[in-house]
Amino acid sequence: MAGVSSAALLAGFLLSLSFLADGLNLWPMPASVSYGSGTLYLSNDFQLRTEGSRYSDGSGILKEAFQRMVDIIKIAHVVDGSLPRYGVLKGLRVLVFSADDKLNFGTEESYKLSIPANNKDAYAEIEAQTVYGALHAFETFSQLCNVNLTTNIIELHSAPWKIVDQPRFPYRGLMIDTSRHYLPLQTIKNVIDSMTYAKLNVLHWHAVDRESFPIELPSFPKLWDGAYSYSERYTTADAHEIVQYAERRGINVLAEIDVPGHARSWGIGYPSLWPSSNCQEPLDVSNEFTFQVIDGILSDFSKIFKFKFVHLGGDEVNTSCWTRTPHISNWLKNHGMNGSDAYRYFVLRAQKIALSHGYDVINWEETFNSFGKELSPRTVVHNWLGGGVAQKVAAAGLRCIVSNQDKWYLDHLDATWDGFYMNEPLVNITKPEQQKLIIGGEVCMWGETVDASDIEQTVWPRAAAAAERLWTPLKKLAKDPMLVRTRLAHFRCLLNRRGVAAAPLFGLGRAAPPHQDSCPKQ
Amino acid sequence: MPFGAFTALHLLLIALLFSGVLLPAGGRKRSGLRRSTVRLDDSSIYLWPLPKQYSHGSQTLTVDPDIALEARGPGGSSAIVSEAFDRYKNLVFKQQAGYAGGDHDIAKLIVVVASENDTLQLGVNESYTLYIRGASDGGRLSIVSEVSIEANTIYGALRGLETLSQLCIYNYDTKTIEVHKAPWFIQDEPRFSYRGLLLDTSRHFLPVNIIKQVIESMSYAKLNVLHWHIIDEESFPLEVPTYPNLWEGSYTKWERYTVEDAYEIVDFAKRRGIHIMAEIDVPGHAESWGVGYPALWPSRNCTETLDVTKNFSFEVISGILTDMRKIFPFELFHLGGDEVHGDCWLSTPHVKEWLNQHNMTTNDAYQYFVLRAQDIAIAHNWTPVNWEETFNSFGEKLNPHTVVHNWLGPGVCPKVVAKGLRCIASNQGVWYLDHLDIPWEDFYTSEPLEGINVTSQQELVLGGEVCMWGETTDTSDVQQTIWPRAAAAAERLWSSIEATSAGGLNDTVLHRLQYFRGLLNHRGVPAAPVTNRYARQPPIGPGSCFSQ
Structure with missing residues (x-):
């Protein structure tokens, strides 16, 4: 007993120590950080300056992001204290080298952030190739600032700062599932906002599944008859809005069918897509209409989802409905196929349709x-069943996204944050040319028990643990997750202050706090 | 889909029962026969809490996304009214992205406020009349309908705006906002002047943003008192200038409220017609x-x-x-x-x-x-x-x-009012939100005036309050522990006792509450499924928001 309580005391002591070192509470940890010991104070009229930048910001992405940053630094506090005469930071000077703000896979995200020492009339400087790198710099900058609640001014400790940063992987994803439960537009936007805090950059929208078909697709207007209810639906305008909202925050949207x-839900609007009314899944492989619908969907998608990739699924196909339904079983016989052959035929034909619409396929x-061996060479294989898949995929020369369910499935509530943190995408992949084929990883928020009421606390803080794995250089990642626990606890409290319902680190996923206590201790 | 079938059935029922007929509703004078009619009527009205009196027709009107506010009367020009109008316009029109252009039936909302006094005190008049005129007038079809909210105070106008916003429904096919069952005539006022929710910021600190979110969500259910249990044994998060060391009792220096934060919370709440009652x-x-x-x-x-x-x-x-x-x-x-x-x-x-x-x-x-x-x-x-x-x-x-705040159990308010003191009901067996095993039905059926039959004594019961004690509640779970159960109590405290006393809750109320929970979700409030065995539990499996 005594041992336990002194360990707890020690943990508490270490926690309070870590709070003294304000400066190190960055999440995810940048590639390179150096800092000093001065304190700066942000001007009440904190300015964005962009002279000399090649990027004109005609779309307002930079300006809006700057305003959002100022708002989240203040986090609803009134900041009107009188500033000291020295050490006032007047604003941020941002240099973006590329005029192009098209966002896609592989868009440059690096940035440099320099915050001066105690100069007079000082500006912090951001340099980035693209506006999206500058957005990451804003996020990092915001995490360096604290509102002093006694003086009501914003302080920035440990100046001067020099941060040089870039992501380790170009694909850092979070999957949401709007078929098992509908997620309102506002909820999806909240998720997108929270992703930017952890520098995740792909929202994988598993829009449709067997349970419901919530999205409007003009080519086949009855498909969304498969929605749960009249109002649990997304119009194409909603989808456009989600994509635009995400892109303005540097996040790509990957759509999936x-x-x-x-x-199965496809057949509510078009029953001929079912093998029969008693046997409704998988889609009827023998019916040309099936592929016409897929073509129509992907044609509609290509107007909304501009990301390089589309996700075609292809998992958990049980072909017994095909072999049991007479007209399909005849078709199989006529084509000399068994169930597995037909599965391959279906997937490859769907791939061709996607390629014809300009997509690479996941x-x-x-x-x-x-x-x-028969998959298109433009395929990205999405791992989920377990470990060890990525190395086989890379050895076969294909690209891979890692989401092994034992570590990175958020619906597995017993998968705890430390497992999320330690899951290494490049494990056992040593050749550089094969390492490059692993484009990143993704945490998956399957929706069976997740709706608008609990998605945020099921996603956070565990997704943040994976986000650091995907962003920070390997050599800077902790070998022991306990070394980052206080910093992650601090990040979860930051999420809370920003209005994100991130759950305590202790306990299983989305567990309620076990008892009364301070946020950073839970 | 089941819901499609359900909707069709409903439309048919409505068409058969109510086409073109204005039904008297609400009020105390209904006969038994009419009540049974109205109960059917209630089940097709998706308003929460139910207004005191309402009647409607069967027309569908469209609402212009650029709907304008015309403020009238001495209090109409208050910034609180115009801000609330903008807020509700956002709530109605920002939940979906696309809107069809063209002519709309409703292009203007008239808000008439009789009093310019914007003092918010206990018992402030919260009544309002909402009138949505049909598109046909005197047999001639007119294109423009008229919508008006009349209230004695700006706070009544806020309640009317909430009700109007709940009548605005997105049509996913035509991409327009519609008001169904027009014309509408609603006369409404609360049954109790004190309709409270307690937040505890001592057991866990709740950031200012979260408190604001809770206040915002309270206004959707027409609750009007945030009882701020600021301080307790565990932490002292509030700045007190006279004794500046007091907030050293906070958990950390980040888990604190400045005086300015407190002012901001009070102001934010006032703009939504909500009092802040502080506690030490x-x-x-x-x-x-x-x-x-x-x-x-x-x-x-x-x-x-x-x-x-x-x-x-x-x-x-x-x-x-x-x-x-x-x-x-x-x-x-x-x-x-x-x-x-x-x-x-x-x-x-x-x-x-x-x-x-x-x-x-x-x-x-x-x-x-x-x-x-x-x-x-x-x-x-x-x-x-x-x-x-x-x-x-x-x-x-x-x-x-003194106002006595009941919590230990039932039967206290009758004793309190018998002694001539005022009372607030928060019986822990039915109105403590941290008791996760209390289902929504118990919140709904808890009657503050139970056992009090003398009118003069009934008047001493100011109302009731649901209490969100914070031992296991922080930013990550406060909203889903509060909602939807707090809404069940909110209707008990707002709506007429006749409306809330109907038997067979699963037939009469459940579906409407599920609908309100869906509304909260659409507005960004993470309200938990209604029929969960324990509060704030995740949904038990895949399914529609309206069936969980």
Whole structure:
């Protein structure tokens, strides 16, 4: 007993120590950081200056992001204290070298952030290749600032700062599932906002599954008859809005249709997509109409989702409905196919349709495990079943996204933050050319027990642990997750202050705080 | 899809029953026969809480995304009205992205406010009349409909705006906002003037943003008092300029509210017609006070219960109340007074000696403390509210203006009002939100006037309050622990007793509450599924928001 309580005391002591070192509470940790010991005070009229920048910001992405940053630094506090005469930081000077603000896979995200020492009339400087790098710099800068609640001014400790930063992986994803439960537009926007705090950059929108088809697609206007209810739907304008909202925050939206196995809801509007009314999944492989619908959907998608990739699913295909339904079983016989052949035929044909619309294709790993050699070379294989897949995919020369369910499935409530933190995408992949094929990783928020009421606390803070794994250089990542616990606890309190319902670190995913206490201790 | 079938059935029912007919609804004078009709009617009306009286037709009108406000009357020009109009316009039109252009039936909202007085006090008139005129007038079809809200005060206008916003429904096919079942005539006012929610920022700190989100969500359910249990044993998060060391009792220096934060919260709430009732819970729940001023503790080893012997204890209370009086304009102030244990007083020599000298037991000292704190509150022009133990122990000694706050169990308010004191009902068995095993039905059916039959005594029950104690509630789970159960109590406190007394809740109320929960979700409030066995649990499996 005595041992336990002194350990707890020690932990508490270490926690309070870590709070003294304000400056190190950055999440995710930048590639390179140096800092001093001065304190700066942000001007009440904190300015954005962009002279000399090649980027004109005609779309207002930079200006809006700057305003958002100022707002989240203040986090609803009144900041009107009188400033000292020295050490006032007047604003941020931002230099963006590229005029182009098209966001896509591989868009340059690096930035340099320099914050001076105690000069008079000082500005902090940001340099970035693209406006999206500058957005990451804003996020880092915001995490260096604190409102002093006694003086009511914003302080920036440990100046001067020199931060040089860039992500380790170009694909840092979070999946949401709007088929098992509908997520209102506002909820999705809140998730997107919270992703920017952890520098995640891909929202994988698993829009449709067997349970419901919530999205409007003009080519086949009855598809969204498969929604749960009249108001649990997204119009195409809503989808446009989500994409635009995300892109203005440096986040790509990856849309998915999961064919042929997770598509029962398609047949509510078009019953001929079902093998039969008693056997409704997978989609009827023998019916040309099936591929016409896929073509129509992807044609509509290509007008909304400008990301380089589309996700075609392809997991968990049980072909017994095909072999049991007479007209399909005949079709299989006529084409000399068994169920597995037909699965391959379906996936490859869907791939061709996607390629014809200009997309590269992402498929769940079963497609690779079953007929990897025949997949289009433009395929990205999405791992989920377990570890060790990425190395096989890379050895086969294909690209891979890591989401092994034991570590990175957020719906696995017993997968704890330390496991999320330690899950290394490049494990056992040593050749540089193969390492490059691992474009990143993704944490998956499957929606069976997640709706608008609990998504944020199921996603956070565990997604943040993975986000650092995907952003920070390997050599700067802790070998022991306990070394980052207080910093992650601090980040979760930051999320809370910003209005994100991130759960305590202690306990299983989304657990309530076990008892009364201070946020950073839970 | 089941829902599609359901909707079709509903439309058919509505068409058969109500086409073109204005039904009398609400009110007290209904016959039994009509009530059964109205119950059917209720189940097709998705308003929460139900208005006092309403009638409607069967037309569908479209609303212009650029709908304009025309403010009239002495109070109509208040910025609170125009801000609220913009807020609701956003709520209605920002939940979806696309809107069809063209002519719309409703392009203007007229808000008439009779009084220019924007003082927000207990009992402020919250009544309003909402009239949505049909598109056909005197047999001639007119293109433009008229919508008006008439209210005595701006706060009534706010309630009317909430009701109107709940009548605005997005049509996913035509991409327009529609009002169904027009014309509408709604006359509404609350049953109780005090409809409260307690937040506890001592057991867990809640950031200002979160408190604002809760206030915003309260306005959706027409709750009107945020009881801010700021301080307790665990932490003292609020800045008190007169005694600047008090907030050293906060958990960390980030888990604090400045005076400006408190002003901001009060102002934010006022703009939504919500009072903030502050609380200091003395002398029993105040251990954190002594972190900054250890002299307030009986001793270093015995830190519970403020030292009753020292004038300093009362000076600090007086200082806190002086500072708080500037921030909190509401006439009620909560002084706590629950769960006071005299052990620390008895076991501390100088306190025990003092008790002997004054010939007091610990119970006497408890009474002495509470009454002296009451005097301080009254001297600051506040009406004291105390938890029920004070009434149970020495009720006849309490200041006659005291409002007694029930919590321990049922049957307390009848005793309180029999003594001529006022009462707020928060029976923990049905209205404590931290009791996760209390289902929404119990929140809904809890009747504050139960056992009180004399009208003059009924009037002493100000209302009720649901309490969100914070031991296991922080930013990550406060909203889903509050909602949707708080909404069930909110309807009990707002709507007429006839409307809330219908039997068979699963047939009459459940679907409408599920719909309101969906509305909260759409507005960004993470309200939990309605039919969960325990509060704030995740949904049990895939499914529609309207069936969980």
